[in-house]
Amino acid sequence: MTVEEMLMGGSGLLVLLLSIIQIAPIKLNPWSAIARAIGNAINADLLKKLSKTESMLQEHMEMDDKRNADMHRWRILDFNNELLQDVPHTREDFIDILAEIDEYEDFCKNHPDYKNNRATHAIGNIGRVYDDRLKKHDFL
Numbered sequence: 001m002t003v004e005e006m007l008m009g010g011s012g013l014l015v016l017l018l019s020i021i022q023i024a025p026i027k028l029n030p031w032s033a034i035a036r037a038i039g040n041a042i043n044a045d046l047l048k049k050l051s052k053t054e055s056m057l058q059e060h061m062e063m064d065d066k067r068n069a070d071m072h073r074w075r076i077l078d079f080n081n082e083l084l085q086d087v088p089h090t091r092e093d094f095i096d097i098l099a100e101i102d103e104y105e106d107f108c109k110n111h112p113d114y115k116n117n118r119a120t121h122a123i124g125n126i127g128r129v130y131d132d133r134l135k136k137h138d139f140l
Contacts, residue, residue, distance in 0.1 A: 091133075
């Protein structure tokens with residue numbers, strides 16, 4: 001079969017037409033679309049598994065973030081309990097717990113469905129005690 005016969009036949013004309021459209025400055029890329037469709041068909045099972053893996057990874061990341069927030073909250077509540085029991089603290093202790101509070105509040109702001117009411121009063125008390133210690137200069 002010669003080139004002329006191919007071009008005169010329907011398939012050769014189709015290849016030529018698709019190639020011209022691919023080169024033209026139009027946003028239509030038929031070869032890319034065909035290659036993408038073939039690739040999706042070949043990799044359908046892999047893409048399905050990848051999608052499932054991504055959703056599982058997202059769930060694990062959310063669970064890990066919640067666990068970290070729970071740890072921040074526990075440290076805040078524990079520190080507040082120490083304050084209520086008149087356990088003395090250094091200024092560095094307060095700076096560390098204020099950093100924990102910042103992390104915890106950032107998480108709560110970005111996750112409005114996360115239950116926060118257990119730490120609200122403890123955070124307020126820690127801030128009040130810190131302000132008093134700053135005024136009196138009586139850190140440990």
